[in-house]
Amino acid sequence: MAQEPPPVPPPLALVGAAKSFGAVKALQGVSLELRAGEIHALCGENGAGKSTLVKMIAGVHRPDEGHVEVDGAPIEFARPADAQQAGVAVIYQEPTLFPDLSVAENIFMGRQPLARGRRIDRPAMHAATEALFARLGVHIDPARPAKGLSIADQQLIEIAKALSLQARVLVMDEPTAALSGVEVERLFTVARSLRDSGAAILFISHRFDEVFDLCDRITVMRDGRYISTDPVAELTVDAVVRKMVGRDIAALFPKQDTEPGEVVLEVEGLTRTGVFSDVGFTVRAGEIVALAGLVGAGRSEVVRAVFGVDPYDSGRVLVNGRPLRKGRPAAAMAAGIALVPEDRRQQGLVMELSVERNATLTRRWALSRFGWLRRSTEERTAREWTRRMQVKAGSLSDAVATLSGGNQQKVVLAKWLSTDPAVLIVDEPTRGIDVGTKSEVHRLLSELAGRGLAVVMVSSELPEVLGMADRILVMHEGRVSAELSRAQATEESVMYAATGQREDAA
Amino acid sequence: MSAVSTSAQPPLQEHGGGDAKADRKLRQVREVGILLALVLLVVATTIVNPNFLSAQSVRDLLLGATLLTILAVGQTLVIVTRSVDLSVGSILGLSAFAVGSLFAAFPTMPVPVAIIAGVLVGTVCGAVNGALVALARVPALVVTLGTLYIFRGIDYWWASGKQINASDMPSAFLGMGRASVLGIPVLALVAVLVVAVVGWYLTSYRSGRELYAIGSEPAAARLSGIPVDRRIFMAFVANGTLAGLAGVLYAARFGTLDATVGTGLELQVVAAAVVGGVAIFGGSGTVLGAALGAVLLTTIGSALPILRVSGFWQQAVVGLLILTAIGLDRVLAVRAERKLRGGQSRGA
8 A cells, every 4th residue: 555655656636626617616726646556535525526526537527727637747638538548447426338239339339359350359349348247256248238237237337348448547436336245345356456456546435434445545525625635544434524524504594493283294115116215204384304315315216206206116195194196296286295396497497488487387277267378367476476585587577597596496486385385395495506595595495484384305415404404314325314303413413324324333 | 047157266146137138039020020021011912913023023123222222221320320311312312413414514424433423412411411410519300401401402503494314314324224133233232232331330340339329328428438429420421422322323223303303202211211120219220120121111112002002091001110110119129128127136
């Protein structure tokens, strides 16, 4: 293991890299050095900028500021092929396979072994594929199409692909999320042997046991910034968690105290195979219940199933004691559930339509007489709700696309609140919204709860969860790993549960 | 399922599950199915009218299928990348008229030069399409709908009402359209050659496989370093070139050319490819399938009148065939997926 900084320049380094998407600064002034013969861990919360960093190394994103260095010399990766050429292989969080093509072709696309006349040598390609799988200790028919493979097997193909590149730099973005224990062990054996043969490896994982088991150094990022890099020997899980959260919780989130009323929403043993299992919780009138957890823990999937957009295999949902038919959003709406979706541009709004059309979209039938939707009624309702939500728009006939993110979110809220729901489900209510409007959305949610609405909030932002929620359900890999009251919840306790750690280990 | 481990290492864990052999068989069903339909149709028609299988009418059939086959092969190159080219009918018309006008203007021109010129007209048109789709990133459907009218417009402007007749072209050129080797028309042999070469290229060359990769998952194709834009551009250029070739063959075969040549052909071409099992969303399908689709459509066109089926029903049958083909594809895809998953779910 490397202790002293090696005299040779690192095979790959990031120097002062910054990247913005619109107004969102995904990465600011991040420097990172991947040394030969070392496994380097990258830790950080959701949205800390890890994936942006990976895409920069992979040549998908170009840094706005700073640069990538290969062997100490600045280099520009204009496209993924450039990074590949420089010996960088990336295993992405989501497998990126060609479903129609064979397993072997997926591994060797663009680099197929050639026979005479630059013809693809299929037997050689299949043999090489078998050899790669043998190194991983598995067998998958090289000739079968990638279609129909489980996520774990798809991930194995990605790993085999990276192996076949004989990369000097290997980046693994949460490669173990879908793997079983045995497969993870195999992957680690391969990773260690690659390291020992001189490769530089960047490993991203939310599982601390894996990080501490496998890695030599750990870099922590938070809010798109570089925080620290230390050898594993000098760190503990506690220290890493503290560095990952390390924020002051300002009294930014004023949740009014309310007396919880009757149980409005009951979810019992909700299961969808492979996505989430045995999820149960209740929400009372006047209560805000937060669903916390890491991206991919299954939170959005649960609320989508509750609302009936997604199917579920077993379990049931009750509203005011009456069971809800599954898979029917219309039934959910009739029972008084409203869902403000995660992605307001794709799922929440019709971007080209006017503010008033969007605001009344959920009430087309209630507002129409004999099937005739009258403009004046529409306008009156929209005006009423945009006033109550304090939507700042030039005119109600402007397209929603012209509004700021925060105001768009208020229009989505208006659209759903106008249905007079008993349960409001909000998925990432303040994502991509500036700080000022954020607290306005928080005030609104708190007020609504104060008026007796049952609120379920899915949020990846810990301060928001801690500030707003009366109760917090933490999800980890499709299960509820902890239920915390407002008094019990701290950034650390939520983070522990979200990463599947036991708190008593602290 | 037996684990096929040949090494003496610890036993390999069998992964993936499912029945991959059954999947391969299912995919062959597609081409066998078209062949079967073709045989049935020919047998039925021959029973009604034995003349249907005479040497002359078989030759007519092959000639008829030639142009559609070449165009369907070109279209397959484009469709597997998840694009479509609607301008092929216009390209064919333009290239045919170009060849005719060249001969009319320079009667002594050597035949090969005229052929090459006609093919190049197609190449240029294909390059225009490819540049607009790949570089300007405009959806192919819209681009080629536009160039369909533009190329046709150029054709009209050029022809300005004139017509070119067989007498304007040298007999050596026209003879090519009538010549045959061992009873098989030369033009049909050209089509067979095109199918063989393009089919070979698509299965055996890196860039050919990359076309499938692009159509199967464009985002993954970019991530794995495939020059997506260049490949799509080249697919359109190749398709234009083949449409140009088809235009030259049209001129040689029919001899009478005006600005309306090839009008409406593009939809037949897409139909042939779809009937032949080329997935309209890219990623799968073979050139052989598309060619068989073209032959089947042509055969239907000449068999139904013999079977005394009215014009309306002829159109309806083609429509029905397309819907059947798509339905069959769907059923096969669902079955293949079930087979591949093999029902054995491993705990994640």
